Amino acid sequence: MTQVPATARPAGALPDALGPPREKPRTAGGPLHRLRGAIDVLYREMIKFGAVGALAYVVDLAVFNLLRTGLWAFEPGPLANKPLTAKVISAAVATVVAWLGNRYWTFRHRRRASRPREFMLFAVMNVIGLALAVGCLAISHYLLGMTSALADNISGNLIGLGVGTLFRFYAYRKWVFSNGPELADEFADA
Numbered sequence: 001m002t003q004v005p006a007t008a009r010p011a012g013a014l015p016d017a018l019g020p021p022r023e024k025p026r027t028a029g030g031p032l033h034r035l036r037g038a039i040d041v042l043y044r045e046m047i048k049f050g051a052v053g054a055l056a057y058v059v060d061l062a063v064f065n066l067l068r069t070g071l072w073a074f075e076p077g078p079l080a081n082k083p084l085t086a087k088v089i090s091a092a093v094a095t096v097v098a099w100l101g102n103r104y105w106t107f108r109h110r111r112r113a114s115r116p117r118e119f120m121l122f123a124v125m126n127v128i129g130l131a132l133a134v135g136c137l138a139i140s141h142y143l144l145g146m147t148s149a150l151a152d153n154i155s156g157n158l159i160g161l162g163v164g165t166l167f168r169f170y171a172y173r174k175w176v177f178s179n180g181p182e183l184a185d186e187f188a189d190a
Helices: 031-069 083-106 115-143 149-176 182-189
Strands: none
Touching: 031 083, 031 149, 083 115, 083 149, 115 149
16 A cells, blocks of 8 residues: 655645545534534523423422411411412522522523622512513503403413513523623613
């Protein structure tokens, strides 16, 4: 077998004793590779965010119902006559569960060093997300006059929850679990 002289090889070719010269493998660092990597990270974060949100929702429902009906459905719970207090407590517990899941799993590569500040930002973003959901319900119920239970569920628990969830995902990535002082910079410009 004859070997191709080194001077006859194309630029960037690697020597190959068993065959013709072959091109050097391209390094994966181009814009398409970076875009694919960013989409992959976003996709994984969205899946994890959804799983954490589903767990927090189940915790919210369980705590609320335990406070309202107790351990058994035939005996009243400690807050049987105080549904709003029960809802505030269950939402607070669910918020802590969501923060822990998002901090230590979904956005673990983005978390801040200051846990108290991060948690406060997380709580503020949750309140804004809740306000968006309640706003959708208020518009549907009071402005548009759609007062049926079905309309309230669609506007509050489908549309409102969807809008609030999209906002929270964006806000968590942008401000809560970011590695820099972007939030302070943005509010300083206002």
